[in-house]
Amino acid sequence: MAETTKTEKLTGSAKVYKQLREDILRMDLAPGQPLDEVGLAERFSLSRSPIREALVKLAGEGLVHVLPNRSTIVSPINFQDLPRFLDTLDLLQRATHRLAAENRTEEELAEISAAREAFLEGSRESIATNNSVPHIERNYDFHMAIARACRNPYLIRYYGQLLDEAKRLGHMRFQFKSQTTDLKPEDLDAQHKQMVEAIARRDGAAIEELAHEHANLFRGQFMDYVMANHTQRVAVTY
Amino acid sequence: MAETTKTEKLTGSAKVYKQLREDILRMDLAPGQPLDEVGLAERFSLSRSPIREALVKLAGEGLVHVLPNRSTIVSPINFQDLPRFLDTLDLLQRATHRLAAENRTEEELAEISAAREAFLEGSRESIATNNSVPHIERNYDFHMAIARACRNPYLIRYYGQLLDEAKRLGHMRFQFKSQTTDLKPEDLDAQHKQMVEAIARRDGAAIEELAHEHANLFRGQFMDYVMANHTQRVAVTY
DNA sequence: AGACGACAAAATGTCGACAGTTTTGTGTAT
DNA sequence: ATACACAAAACTGTCGACATTTTGTCGTCT
Structure with a gap:
């Protein structure tokens, strides 16, 4: 306004x-x-x-x-606690998203739906400009729009703090993988679309499962990053 | 030391x-x-x-x-969000305590057991001196000793913050109920004892249920407080 | 050459003072 | 007596300077 x-x-x-x-x-x-x-x-x-x-x-x-x-x-990125971070993100994502589906108002549903569309556009912009910011910011906005609908200020605060840290992890991944070839906004958006549908029909069990899968997708992206051998082309014998 | x-x-x-x-x-x-x-x-x-x-x-x-x-x-006590606070305390207590049972070391088990005994003593001291501090502080120590054993720094931090707020709520309840007649340390300790036993045998499902019951006990104490008619002796017609 | 200690440089921790804003109190007009 | 306007007081936000602690360097001694 x-x-x-x-x-x-x-x-x-x-x-x-x-x-x-x-x-x-x-x-x-x-x-x-x-x-x-x-x-x-x-x-x-x-x-x-x-x-x-x-x-x-x-x-x-x-x-x-x-x-x-x-x-x-x-604050340094804490690789040692990364698994525990991802566990906690999973837990609070499941909790906030389930409660959101069960308690959301029509207005909140509309905001969530709008946030989904903004994400898809931002993700495409990120690919076009090779700038990770829109993708990551709009993804944050989408999940926070859901979280806000859960109406639990404590969960909202803690989940928001975890998503903040997730932003840093996301940017770090993009910095190392400068080519955004593996970024498929349509795939992520497909999960987002299912989430919006589950929220629309107030299906708590469904969105909890979706939130869990979504968190695991993020987990997998990071395990890829951590597991990737960034030194394979460096000869250790000479 | x-x-x-x-x-x-x-x-x-x-x-x-x-x-x-x-x-x-x-x-x-x-x-x-x-x-x-x-x-x-x-x-x-x-x-x-x-x-x-x-x-x-x-x-x-x-x-x-x-x-x-x-x-x-x-910060004012937020009665409006009290139900949501108790929900979140329940959730994180279940999570931390279950993970603690599954991941604890022998050393941590010993610390938890010692914290249980300290609580029983502190609770008795509170009754004897009509001072709520030892009861509440040793209860905090007991549950935080468990939480620390879960090895998840994010859950530990968030659960700790909730327990801090629970301290204030506990003191508030004591201030209004100056007579500590309904404080039965043995009852609370019975639940604590069961928790320690569940942690000892690494029974995650059992302690999650115990943690849930324990949170509900706290919830009930507060619902009593909120529901209590503190103005029944005040005449509204004169 | 290496180790220990004194000295110097730089950064944080703290202080007292000034500026801007909000609250309080007073006086006047209705 | 009440409401409004204005002034005074109190408090927060900011500033520049000083005190303390840490870090880095140099010199001396072994």
Whole structure:
């Protein structure tokens, strides 16, 4: 509706927080990269106080790690806990999506359906421009539109945090697989379409199964990434 | 081990954070109470900077609400979302406790068993001194000892956050029911004992059912509280 | 040459002060 | 007496400077 511009009387630290959050989730800031307070202060033309405030907020969400008396760094991708992350994403996706199907209103159904179409378009745009952002952002929007319909603020918050981390993982995968040949938006959209249909008929059992399959698809993409031998062409004997 | 005293070279804001967190979870600070920065600065003999930092951290955990350009307040108890809170507590308790039973080590089992005994003692102390803190803290410790054994850092974090809020609810219930007549530590401990036994024999299905019953017990205590007519002795006609 | 220690540089942690906004209180007009 | 306008007070948001801690370097000693 309104939202004339993106700068609508935000406080300084809020702007820094929002910008850094976006940079981190889009992997424009590399995991492990140190975030110097004076450097950020210069970049944003602000004092260190609002910078610190933004960093503390980000630390609360786990997006950055504060090393006491040392530099704050962008949270590293935790490969060690990746299986547990995927387990949790699966669990909360099943829970939110099932509850959404059972409790959704007509209005929420319409929003979910619109989010599906936006995803398909964004995914095609990503292939056309070789830019992963639209694909990943619209996918996030679609699943969050479903999650919001579950009406459980606790599940929404936790699932949203996991999806945030999933954004970083998605971008990381795209960075290494620069050619987006294996991205088939129609395949993903086929699953999304089934989800919307299940939500439309309030079929909780069906969407829980679909959510599980969808999470496993994501899991498989990542196992591919982790298993891929990125050094096979490097000779170890010479 | 070490831990000579509680003040072991902590930074100022960390001390404020820790203290405020404890005060909020123990309901020494009432929900909705405004937290004035200058007042807190005087109380802790610090500047406003470390105070603000602590408040921002607490806001990230949802323990306080920051009203822009207005005073920060202790997060109100959200009665409207209480059913959803209890649903989520049930779900994550089942998940963490089942995984704990299936993945625990012998060392973790011993810690859980010790936490059970500590709870029984703390609960008796609470009755003797009419102070709810030991009962609630040792109950938290017991369930977190189980949760830690599930080895999933995401579930541990989210379940821990829910248990934090459960602490506040528990203290609130005790404050209104000043007589702790209905507190039967042996009953709760009986359930705890069954849980430990299920974990000992790695019986995931059994402990999931026990966790569900346990969550329902908590739910019932709260429904009693919510349903109780606290105004029955107040005349509305005069 | 390697190890230990003092010194220097840089970053974080904290402080006191100023600016902008919201709330409170007062006075006036109706 | 009530409602509105304005002023004063209180509080948050931000700033620049100082204090403390850590890190890196250099020099000396073994």
